[in-house]
Amino acid sequence: MILDHLPALQVVVPLMAAPLIVLLRSGRAGWLIATLVSWFALAVAVMLFMRVQSVGVISYAIGNWPPPWGIEYRVDALNAFVLVLVSLIASVVLPYARTSIAAEVPADRHYLLYSMFVLCLCGLLGMAITGDVFNIFVFLEISSLSGYVLIGLGRDRRALHSAFQYLIMGTIGATFYIIGVGLLYLMTGTLNLADMTVRLAAVEETRPVRAALAFITVGLSLKIALFPLHVWLPGAYAGAPSAVVAFMAGTATKVSVYVMLRFVFGIFGVRLVLPDLHLLDMLMIFSAAAMITASLTALFQKDLKRLLAYSSVAQIGYITLGLSLANNDGVTASVAHLFNHGITKAALFMLVGGIVLRVGTCQVDALAGLARRMPVTCFGIVIAGLSLVGVPGTAGFITKWHLVLAALQDGQWWVVAVVGASSLLAAAYVWRFVEVAYMQPAPADAVTRSEAPLQMLVPACAMVAACIYFGFETSFSLGGARDAAAVLLGGLR
């Protein structure tokens, strides 16, 4: 039955589409194929999500090699959730991408961009779905390498510099990860996640295992852009084409967080992580530092994309903070924020892409009086911005509620204070845009009314609507996150 092969199709279809697009050498066909593939991926992800809800964990042996010897694709409540997030954002961004890419990238490279786009999608989906730690590395590299290319395709020459910086940092991160995996393989003789979890119990007090934990945590932190390893992110986001940023900001760091969740709670488990290594304590401190310092930095950015990029670093702090609290509500907040922040940031970057198209720049100073020129775009940024702040009625609020709840249950009052301070800073940097766009008079020579083209505006507004929708209807975002938290924390006991 075809339904039994859904896990394989999830990854194989985008993987096959990438060379096909290259062979066709047409930007238009490439876009069409990429869009269809992303919609197919979304359909598969949703079906997997529903199947997991009804029948529980799905295990799929690639090539019929039984696990733990062969590669196992293993879908549970956690990664089904991540699969939906990644493919959802891809399938909204790709319809948007055509107009945006046409304006920002030379026409002869369009087919390469779409090829890399589906390859990146394939890598991210693969990282999420596989149950094999080496396979994670393979897909991590697929998504990273295609990501470097995507960022380097930005029209600004600084994009090359950013891509190179990202390449160096990303490679260090991936190398650290594979060193850690090597050490774990040395000690356990297996690469299968589930098998490794069982076998690690016998050797967890050894030095190689601890070293592996350190390597993997630092390597993944680089990919996550956890403060202070975030320096590659603002440059990469500011330089890349708008559609690429919208996709990567919503997905790339999120999938790395997912891998970290798997390792921290799944493989190492609370026994090793909690008591004497203080890993979670360190994560908590770095997360709090990210939330404050990156928000402060965002406040003083001149470029809207960089502002949002620093805001991403801060919001990643929310996610890892929830992880580090390690209680039910904290992990729920963490997983829910993968989704809530993913859609929020994707919406914002898509709208900013429209501004770049129409105004030609996204320097904050150049946006005076923009609300009269692009009313829908500006209002969308305000709404999505409120979701960043965590105002009730938006997706961001749902996360913040659980984060505060988790911190209160843990008795960590300083964490509560940090969350509060960070949301105030978010309000401040969102309001910088509001004051410039709504309150400052437009320059005399400004165009009266030029909204972004509908092909861009409609997907972006759909994403903004999602920020509101998931602020009220939480059965998917919060329900999914709860189930995922149960899977993760269930592994601890």
Added chain:
Amino acid sequence: MSPQSLMLLAVAAPVLGALGVVAAQRHPNLREALSFAAAGIALACVLALAPSVLSGGRPEVVLLEILPGAALAFRLEPLGMLFALVAAVLWPVSTLYSIGYMRGNDELHQPRFFACFALAIACTLGLAFAANLLTLFLFYELLTLITYPLVTHHQDEEARHAGRVYLGYLMGTSLTLMLIAIVATWAVAGTVEFTPGGILGGEISNAAVGGLLALFVFGIGKAAVMPMHRWLPAAMVAPTPVSALLHAVAVVKAGVFSVVKVIVYIFGVDRIAGLTSVDWLPFVAGFTIIAASVVALRADNLKRRLAYSTISQLSYVVLAAALLTPLSVIGAALHIVTHAIGKITLFFAAGAIYTAAHKTQVSELDGIARRMPWTMGAFTVGALSLIGIPPAAGFFSKWYIMLGAAQGGHWAALTVLGLSTLLNAAYFLPIIYAAYFRAPADAAHPHGEAPWPMLAAMAVTTTLVLAFFCAADVLLGFAQQIAGGAAG
């Protein structure tokens, strides 16, 4: 119609009205007619709800389950009913006034103004109907956001600065302190539903009750308890109808309403009445009453003086609730109503003076009553009500607050109330004296009365001030139910 659909329609009518205003933005008369229609529908719904609430009905609507166990839901009880009545009755009156003001002063962006105005009322009614803290919090924040374009209406540097102060104080307090308080309530009690008798009392220690109360009182920045009051004078840069309905009635009353609601339905008056950790609140409120009155005494700008007077009067409500006696809770509920109608009259008069004579300072008002007799007449009645002199409505609420203070043996509170009455008189009576008995300073600037819609609006609110003195038992019916709920 069932009470449930009446509640939904009351909240939906202003929203639809706002959409209509935006759609009809090029046709001023149609636009204003739509505003009136929406206001009329909302008023009719709220009035139709009143009898059933008075006879003990508590209609409930659950809209959406946002968090497991905490839904977006409405449940109407007497306190919310009183607040909704105030907002719904005064909205059409203010709309009438706004039309006179906005046209008289040739203000720009009128469609945006009327649309935001209507949405602010929708938020106020939603807040009044809220069945739990989550719903209340949602509408509380929306109210802040939707009034921001009204505060910054003139879009100049002054407005931008005021907007920052406004949002900074209101969102700064609510997104941190109030949110933490609500989540903490949830963590302790496992629910955030407003329940007669409270949900917290027995669950947490004496010290924790005090801390939580502080988070609520200072987190609800709209109640303007010092030091969280600075946003209110800043908001006075808005056009006067905004100051009148929103910053004397809807927004600030949303603040004290939330405080009273939390004390009565979350903490439970009887459960915290004996605790030592809540004793500080009457003193903070008392300090705010006196300090704000002293500032008002020194303010020469009329709207600024009224704003500080509002800060002072809001703390009457907080003080009354904090005294934790049945009679003072009745006083708190009554004062929400009586201060609203008194203060809106005063702001209406201030706006009328600005529109007709272009005067904003108290020192410029010498002899103005000769040219604007109706306006100053309304001002006088409003001022008497705030001072608490019969035959104005303010007398009643002050009476009950003082009875409550005496019942609880709070002699300090009684002293504060007495002193504050003197201060109120000291900052209102000189204005009235100057307006009636001093010779006009400049004869060169001839002006008459304000446009008729503004006078008509003032006439309505002035009548209400006097009428409630005679018919206070209507309000009392609701207020006693709240106190009954507090006791049970």
